[in-house]
Amino acid sequence: MNLKIRTYCNIENGVVTLNGENLDGFESNQNDLLKDLYVHLKVDYPKFYKMDNLSKLGLLGVELLKSVSTSLAQMGEDDLGIVLQTKYGCLETDINHQARVDEKSPSPAIFVYTLSNIVIGEISIKNKWFGESILFIEEPRKLDNLIRHATGLILNNKAKTCLIGCLDSYQNQHSLKMAIIETGNDGPAFSLENLADIFDKK
Amino acid sequence: MEELVSNLKSQIIECLNLEDVKPEDIGTSDPLFGDGLGLDSIDALELIVLLDQEYGIAVADPEKGKEIFESVESLANYITANRA
Numbered sequence: 001m002n003l004k005i006r007t008y009c010n011i012e013n014g015v016v017t018l019n020g021e022n023l024d025g026f027e028s029n030q031n032d033l034l035k036d037l038y039v040h041l042k043v044d045y046p047k048f049y050k051m052d053n054l055s056k057l058g059l060l061g062v063e064l065l066k067s068v069s070t071s072l073a074q075m076g077e078d079d080l081g082i083v084l085q086t087k088y089g090c091l092e093t094d095i096n097h098q099a100r101v102d103e104k105s106p107s108p109a110i111f112v113y114t115l116s117n118i119v120i121g122e123i124s125i126k127n128k129w130f131g132e133s134i135l136f137i138e139e140p141r142k143l144d145n146l147i148r149h150a151t152g153l154i155l156n157n158k159a160k161t162c163l164i165g166c167l168d169s170y171q172n173q174h175s176l177k178m179a180i181i182e183t184g185n186d187g188p189a190f191s192l193e194n195l196a197d198i199f200d201k202k
Numbered sequence: 203m204e205e206l207v208s209n210l211k212s213q214i215i216e217c218l219n220l221e222d223v224k225p226e227d228i229g230t231s232d233p234l235f236g237d238g239l240g241l242d243s244i245d246a247l248e249l250i251v252l253l254d255q256e257y258g259i260a261v262a263d264p265e266k267g268k269e270i271f272e273s274v275e276s277l278a279n280y281i282t283a284n285r286a
Contacts, residue, residue, distance in 0.1 A: 046220075046221070046222070046240070049219045049220070049221040050218070050219050050244075104255060105251060105254070105255065107248065107251065108244050108247035108248055108251065109218070109219070109244050109245070109247075109248050112244055
């Protein structure tokens with residue numbers, strides 16, 4: 001099967017790129033990056049403001065990809081597999097939750113994000129995608145895990161397309177690499193070498 | 203009562219992270235859930251915490267929650283009636 005990397009985006013050190021190019025007309029500093037990107041992409045989803053930063057970051061990565069991927073924008077609800085990796089997961093929310101417990105009493109709105117794979121849940125709810133998904137919490141990053149699982153989902157007809165990526169948000173440092181994997185002839189082959197090249201492109 | 207209503211609107215916005223919503227956007231008798239501000243079940247829990255921490259009032263009977271949190275007006279009435 002001819003699997004290709006069709007569309008990809010990166011957010012690193014305050015710089016946002018889409019298919020290797022800086023996002024047109026977007027400027028921000030690291031402190032306001034998530035809100036600025038939400039406004040720039042004209043996403044209308046008030047729940048965004050209630051999410052933890054990891055979920056905001058994941059949701060914005062998907063919105064970036066959707067802005068250029070017609071297949072993603074028109075995806076059937078069971079057709080997309082999601083395979084993501086994170087180093088910190090919801091650590092920041094865990095710390096915030098503990099601080100609230102120590103300070104006065106727990107906040108239900110913070111507590112609900114003390115689970116790392118909520119980021120996939122928020123992406124799925126926003127886009128009405130209900131296919132297979134998995135989140136790896138690991139360090140160091142293992143791109144071969146992403147490749148193996150995404151390939152398996154498509155080869156076993158569990159998904160027609162896969163959203164893969166690595167994302168972390170901790171102490172206002174946001175890092176995201178995301179790509180859409182599909183069968184076809186266009187785009188780089190879905191290989192470890194190509195994925196590392198795309199994800200780590202400066 | 204007017205001051206309490208005004209404070210409640212600001213506290214709801216801050217507590218629930220209602221970005222882009224101003225106190226004047228919230229009608230005093232508008233429903234908070236459903237078609238009104240569109241709050242959800244987690245927001246309801248946050249409002250219970252708000253009531254406890256800011257006004258020292260515990261909602262002892264969960265069955266009354268729907269009535270208490272129907273609007274800012276009903277919330278203000280409940281606080282006025284139960285505040286020490």
